[in-house]
Amino acid sequence: MEFQQTGELEEDVWFDDVDPMLLEPSNNLKQRKLSVALVDEEGTDGLTKHVAVDCEMVGVGYKGQESILARVSIVNEFGKCVYDKYVKPREKVTDYRTDVSGIKAHHIQSEAVLRKLLALAMRDIQGQMPISRTFQYLKKEIYFSMTFKEFKDAYEPCKKQVEGIFLLGPLMDKVTDFRRWEEFQDVQREVADIFKDRIIVGHALSNDLKVLFLGHPRRKVRDTSDYKPFRRLNKGSKPSLKKLAQVILNKTIQAGQHDSIEDACVAMKLYMLNRKEWERSNKSKGVLKQTKYFCTNDSKSIKDEKRRKIKIFKIRNLQKKRR
Structure with a gap:
């Protein structure tokens, strides 16, 4: 690091509780002009x-x-x-x-927990927003490997309720990453x-x-x-x-x-x-x-x-x- 000389001497700056070695310029660290590859194939x-x-x-x-x-x-x-x-x-x-x-939840939660989470999410948003927004909402929270058309086909059978919980079998079969x-x-x-x-x-x-x-x-x-x-x-x-x-x-x-x-x-x-x-x-x-x-x-x-x-x-x- 180079300092420009001026006509007046500047007041020294002191750092308390800092190793003086840490304040010395580092000459042996070279900045790369090109990005360094992290993996050696x-x-x-x-x-x-x-x-x-x-x-x-x-x-x-x-x-x-x-x-x-x-x-x-x-x-x-x-x-x-x-x-x-x-x-x-x-x-x-x-x-x-x-x-x-x-x-996200699907990375570390069990399948049973995710079934309940998905069921509650569907129950909350059923009838309140179109299926396209339902798809986007759930895809944000849980990873899906399906397209919107596949989701729509699997979503229809899930609208039946049994004691407040949806029958999610056809849909949950499409959800991945449960057992990671x-x-x-x-x-x-x-x-x-x-x-x-x-x-x-x-x-x-x-x-x-x-x-x-x-x-x-x-x-x-x-x-x-x-x-x-x-x-x-x-x-x-x-x-x-x-x-x-x-x-x-x-x-x-x-x-x-x-x-x-x-x-x-x-x-x-x-x-x-x-x-x-x-x-x-x-x-x-x-x-x-x-x-x-x-x-x-x-x-x-x-x-x-x-x-x-x-x-x-x-x-x-x-x-x-x-x-």
Whole structure:
């Protein structure tokens, strides 16, 4: 960064509680004129020594303020996806955060829940709007693999009511993606097996490990939000993954809904492009000899989770008594 000299000396600007190293200009980061490819098609499709992870969360509790895992994606060193699964919610989802997470009800809810959701939606809008608007309304909420004509043909038999619930068989047969989700415990175990003895890469990994309830040795964690040369690009504070992708890779991401696979690929590409300098700095600081965990299963997040479940249990009991 070059400064123009003026006749007067400008007053120094001081930053409290900021590492001076973060304020130094970063000379080893080169901005690409052309967008960098995130996936190396010639690379292997299997697991590698380094893997990058990114998770999508949905909101639970009051106004969806607390987060639980909804999707986890893992890519290898070549940017190829080796793991991508939706997770069944363990609590009632109050905010899917679709605008950011890209998660909709059909991704993580069971077929029975979706049948009821679809039935209620049809009952509410029957007779109030034309079938074309009904089709658009439902297609926005739940993924359909059918055309409007197919929907219209399947919709007619569903107008019969049995105790207020529509006969949805012909229509529900056309709805896809019901069984893509899996139980949290299964996903957690599979992800832990992948992480074992590997270096994990990601952006703000503490958030991902927190919702996964997993820990990992700090010496085997490469977090792009903590890497000092990257933080220098944001005046010492943690940069967003979107900014790093734009400045370093000349690539635009997260323009709308987030894609966990794409985010993981970006984090991996950022690491691989700066791998030598990154590992050299870790070695000089003694990071590779650290035995502490980046996140542990007996951390504060676990205790908070237990307190929240106890609180929910007490509220439900109180509601039952009032009834």
